[in-house]
Amino acid sequence: MDSASRSAALFAEARTLIPGGVNSPVRAFRGVGGEPFFVDRAEGPYIWDVDGKRYVDFVGTWGPAILGHAPAAVREAIQAAAGRGVSFGIPNPLEVEMARTIVKWVPSIEMVRMVSSGTEATMSAIRLARGYTGRDKIVKFEGCYHGHVDSLLVKAGSGALTHGSPDSGGVPAALAALTLTVPFNDPESLRAVFAAHPEQIAAVIVEPVPANAGLYLPKPGFLELLRELCTAQGTVLIFDEVMTGFRLARGGYQELCGIVPDMTALGKVIGGGLPVGAFGGRAEIMRCLSPEGPVYQAGTLSGNPLALSAGLAQLREMERLDGWRRLEETGAAFEAGVRRALKRSGRNYNFRRIGSMFCLYFTEGAVDDLASAQHSDKAAFGRFFHGCRERGVYFAPSQFEAGFLSVAHTGVDLDEVERVSTEVLCSI
Ligand code: KE4
Numbered sequence: 001m002d003s004a005s006r007s008a009a010l011f012a013e014a015r016t017l018i019p020g021g022v023n024s025p026v027r028a029f030r031g032v033g034g035e036p037f038f039v040d041r042a043e044g045p046y047i048w049d050v051d052g053k054r055y056v057d058f059v060g061t062w063g064p065a066i067l068g069h070a071p072a073a074v075r076e077a078i079q080a081a082a083g084r085g086v087s088f089g090i091p092n093p094l095e096v097e098m099a100r101t102i103v104k105w106v107p108s109i110e111m112v113r114m115v116s117s118g119t120e121a122t123m124s125a126i127r128l129a130r131g132y133t134g135r136d137k138i139v140k141f142e143g144c145y146h147g148h149v150d151s152l153l154v155k156a157g158s159g160a161l162t163h164g165s166p167d168s169g170g171v172p173a174a175l176a177a178l179t180l181t182v183p184f185n186d187p188e189s190l191r192a193v194f195a196a197h198p199e200q201i202a203a204v205i206v207e208p209v210p211a212n213a214g215l216y217l218p219k220p221g222f223l224e225l226l227r228e229l230c231t232a233q234g235t236v237l238i239f240d241e242v243m244t245g246f247r248l249a250r251g252g253y254q255e256l257c258g259i260v261p262d263m264t265a266l267g268k269v270i271g272g273g274l275p276v277g278a279f280g281g282r283a284e285i286m287r288c289l290s291p292e293g294p295v296y297q298a299g300t301l302s303g304n305p306l307a308l309s310a311g312l313a314q315l316r317e318m319e320r321l322d323g324w325r326r327l328e329e330t331g332a333a334f335e336a337g338v339r340r341a342l343k344r345s346g347r348n349y350n351f352r353r354i355g356s357m358f359c360l361y362f363t364e365g366a367v368d369d370l371a372s373a374q375h376s377d378k379a380a381f382g383r384f385f386h387g388c389r390e391r392g393v394y395f396a397p398s399q400f401e402a403g404f405l406s407v408a409h410t411g412v413d414l415d416e417v418e419r420v421s422t423e424v425l426c427s428i
Helices: 006-017 072-082 093-105 118-133 158-162 187-196 222-233 253-257 305-321 323-345 378-390 411-427
Strands: 039-043 046-049 054-057 111-115 137-141 179-182 201-206 236-240 263-266 277-281 350-354 357-361
Touching (some): 093 111, 111 118, 118 137, 118 201, 323 357, 323 411, 378 411
Parallel strands (some): 137 201, 236 263
Antiparallel strands (some): 263 277, 350 357
């Protein structure tokens, strides 16, 4: 970052006021070196920094910008809703409409509760599963990230991995000990953890498509085995679809894989860029939630009318545009371009994609779990990231993050990213 730039000045001041100068660690560029730019505005597939430089954006605020930034449908919905009041703390019709939409689009969800972030969604789902089963132990997978929940900051991915603290400070050892971790795509380890703790595991929480150590896919049969073991042991299976929900399909990844979880955590797309999360599942489990049942969960801004207006507008627009079909077409075209760039540069790096989510691992080996993802050459990734950034293409500032396409990305944008990627891959 040019030291005379406005971003540099803002970051210098930010670091005196905000830890690390950021309100979320992954934004600090620690995974790629250098300093972050500050954004001034965003529209469609583009963002502009405070010094006027434009970037084609392949992060999309980490998933919510599925239509691109500031889509008209969402902007208009927010403006209209704001005219009727910004927050009530009293039931409002939008909460019923959002719940009706989620229940209709995600058949495994019979009842749902709105919250204000993905973290709140997974935290609440874990507490509910523990209350419903009366058990304390939970299982998560190494490298999966489910938000900054104490019980889930154990061998976590995303920024925890990027910043070398998969097991966060401040989490009591006694609590962390109740979180059992196994490698993803490892059937033997999965069988072993259930055998070692028979009828003692309250829940397994999983990103069905792990996208917080880059992006890799479940091997055939792995999620089916997980479902089978949870059913046999009375363990609640929680799909964390905060990233994949309403993105990989209208009904999320569970619509594609045909596996029925007991609960699902949602976020990102569901808020249209405003703070929204949700968790839902079988009515028998959900009815354990206060005020019906003994498991307490609450939120001042849960079901906020402005945020739900934005989220509903985004979901409706995706349905109107048949956005999921368009995202697959864009994803396929994007992948073809990346593979041509790799071929031209002679780099045999490992590119993974599902729908509009992708990751380019700077390793030639297969990547199917955290350990193999960590074989990536992070320094080379950093050089690629900055080479593209300097040329106006913005990828996620960490090898251990996924990238996101939107309905707003056009062929012109894909041609640009193919040209830039070729140039940079040939030069690093
Ligand atoms: P939030 O609390 O950040 O809304 O959601 C947490 C969360 C839960 N589950 C999954 C699968 C997630 O990917 C996330 C958050 N994703 C990260 C990006 N890997 C958010 C970006 C950030 O932490 O700044």
